[in-house]
Amino acid sequence: xxxxxxxxxxxxxxxxxxxxxxxxxxxxxxxxxxxxxxxxxxxxxxxxxxxxxxxxxxxxxxxxxxxxxxxxxxxxxxxxxxxxxxxxxxxxxxxxxxxxxxxxxxxxxxxxxxxxxxxxxxxx
Amino acid sequence: xxxxxxxxxxxxxxxxxxxxxxxxxxxxxxxxxxxxxxxxxxxxxxxxxxxxxxxxxxxxxxxxxxxxxxxxxxxxxxxxxxxxxxxxxxxxxxxxxxxxxxxxxxxxxxxxxxxxxxxxxxxxxxxxxxxxxxxxxxxxxxxxxxxxxxxxxxxxxxxxxxxxxxxxxxxxxxxxxxxxxxxxxxxxxxxxxxxxxxxxxxxxxxxxxxxxxxxxxxxxxxxxxxxxxxxxxxxxxxxxxxxxxxxxxxxxxxxxxxxxxxxxxxxxxxxxxxxxxxxxxxxxxxxxxxxxxxxxxxxxxxxxxxxxxx
Numbered sequence: 001x002x003x004x005x006x007x008x009x010x011x012x013x014x015x016x017x018x019x020x021x022x023x024x025x026x027x028x029x030x031x032x033x034x035x036x037x038x039x040x041x042x043x044x045x046x047x048x049x050x051x052x053x054x055x056x057x058x059x060x061x062x063x064x065x066x067x068x069x070x071x072x073x074x075x076x077x078x079x080x081x082x083x084x085x086x087x088x089x090x091x092x093x094x095x096x097x098x099x100x101x102x103x104x105x106x107x108x109x110x111x112x113x114x115x116x117x118x119x120x121x122x123x124x
Numbered sequence: 125x126x127x128x129x130x131x132x133x134x135x136x137x138x139x140x141x142x143x144x145x146x147x148x149x150x151x152x153x154x155x156x157x158x159x160x161x162x163x164x165x166x167x168x169x170x171x172x173x174x175x176x177x178x179x180x181x182x183x184x185x186x187x188x189x190x191x192x193x194x195x196x197x198x199x200x201x202x203x204x205x206x207x208x209x210x211x212x213x214x215x216x217x218x219x220x221x222x223x224x225x226x227x228x229x230x231x232x233x234x235x236x237x238x239x240x241x242x243x244x245x246x247x248x249x250x251x252x253x254x255x256x257x258x259x260x261x262x263x264x265x266x267x268x269x270x271x272x273x274x275x276x277x278x279x280x281x282x283x284x285x286x287x288x289x290x291x292x293x294x295x296x297x298x299x300x301x302x303x304x305x306x307x308x309x310x311x312x313x314x315x316x317x318x319x320x321x322x323x324x325x326x327x328x329x330x331x332x333x334x335x336x337x338x339x340x341x342x343x344x345x346x347x348x349x350x351x352x353x354x355x356x357x358x359x360x361x362x363x364x365x366x367x368x369x370x371x372x373x374x375x376x377x378x379x380x381x382x383x384x385x386x387x388x389x390x391x392x393x394x395x396x397x398x399x400x401x402x403x404x405x406x407x408x409x410x411x412x413x414x415x416x417x418x419x420x421x422x423x424x425x426x427x428x429x430x431x432x433x434x
Contacts, residue, residue: 081203088210095217102224109231116238120245 030076033083034067040090049093052100060089149195154188154205160212161185170215173222177215184208295349302345303424306338313423313432317342321418324376331383339380342422343387353393355423355431356380361414362401374398376420395431403434 041060049057067082161181164170170178188204308315323335331339346352358373377396384394406413425431 085203085206085210088207088214092210092214092217095214095221099217099221099224102221102228106224106227106231109228109235113231113235113238116235116242120238120242 030071030079030083033080033087034064034071037064037067037083037087037090040087040094044090044094044097047094048097048101049090052097053093056089056093056096060086060093063089148193149198149201150192151198151201151205153202153209154192157185157188157205157209157212160209164212164215167216167219169223170219172219174215174218177211177218181208181211181215184211299345299349302341302348306341306345308424311423313434314426315424317422317424319380319420319422321415324379324420330379336383339383340387343384343389345424346384346389346393349427351427351429353395353425353429353431354384355395355397355425355433356384357397357399357421357423357434359399359403359405359417359419359421360401361404361417362408363414366400370398370400372398373400380420380422393429397433399434 037060041057041064044053044057044060049060063082063086067079067086070076070079070082164178164181184204185208188201188208191201191204303315303317306317308317310316317338319331319335319338323332323338324330342354346354356377358375358377360369360373362369374396375398377398381394381396385391401417404417405419406416408414408417423431
């Protein structure tokens with residue numbers, strides 16, 4: 001009885017340890033991934049993602065929402081997948097906004113230069 | 125029989141299944157990601173401007189390929205392929221942004237240079253017009269000064285002319301007074317002063333004291349009017365020989381000249397003529413009339429110094 005009890009305890013404690021490690025190794029990164037995605041989406045929105053990259057921005061927001069739902073449903077694997085996709089979408093949206101804005105600024109400058117040149121070349 | 129026939133078929137199926145399992149799996153999303161990746165790799169701008177992002181994209185691409193090679197589930201492959209695809213798209217955006225930023229930097233420099241050129245042009249134009257204005261002002265000033273000088277000269281000329289006129293008038297008045305004293309007569313040839321017979325001495329060729337006074341007055345007139353000259357003309361009456369009368373008229377005229385020379389009148393201002401019995405002023409029929417004919421006439425020239433001869 002005593003022996004059995006000891007062996008049962010050992011098995012039980014190992015099982016608990018394995019479960020705990022397994023759960024923490026799944027749940028903690030999922031929370032972190034979702035948080036990182038949330039920040040990425042916020043950054044992209046702040047950089048004008050909604051205006052300059054509406055498609056990517058919408059996708060990122062939808063996937064973030066789905067990731068949150070997966071967290072509630074404790075489907076951490078799906079949550080991590082969705083969070084990573086949302087993060088990639090958000091980063092793309094942010095960089096797209098930056099590149100569009102930079103290109104617009106460059107165009108304005110080129111226009112300025114054209115006008116200035118015309119003024120300079122105008123016969124006096 | 126049947127069993128012997130079935131054996132090769134099973135073998136073939138087994139071989140097919142084994143062959144299929146070793147072929148890598150793929151999905152349309154993975155194909156899309158691979159195609160995008162090839163394009164990104166062929167873009168030198170990405171290698172230059174987004175090396176870090178490209179590294180991450182390559183790593184994502186490799187993970188997706190590994191999953192495909194290991195025949196993982198479609199969901200897993202698609203998930204990894206999607207991540208790779210978005211990361212590849214990211215490299216494109218980063219590269220575009222960097223290119224645009226470089227363009228902004230160089231365009232900014234260019235714009236500043238053009239503005240500088242423009243300002244330089246404007247400054248040069250302003251300087252040029254200022255120089256022109258200065259030059260014009262200097263010209264105007266010098267022309268104003270010139271005008272002033274001319275006006276002053278004109279004023280001086282006018283004053284001078286007025287003075288000369290006044291002097292000439294004064295001289296003319298003085299001359300008139302002096303000539304009135306000499307009983308000068310105005311004739312077509314000019315002012316004529318007649319020295320009568322009584323002004324000559326008995327030797328007939330020298331002036332009496334009264335005659336000398338008259339001559340002195342005439343000398344004064346000549347000295348005050350240096351531009352004038354005189355013609356001294358001697359005349360006689362018809363009594364006696366013509367030769368004698370001619371000589372007498374000449375001697376008397378010469379006597380007047382001698383007197384004037386003694387009084388300081390230049391020789392070239394005096395002309396002498398003897399006309400003898402010619403040009404009587406009265407008939408030679410009485411002693412009084414003959415005395416009138418014995419005379420010396422002094423013709424005063426005009427201001428130009430010309431005397432019209434008889």
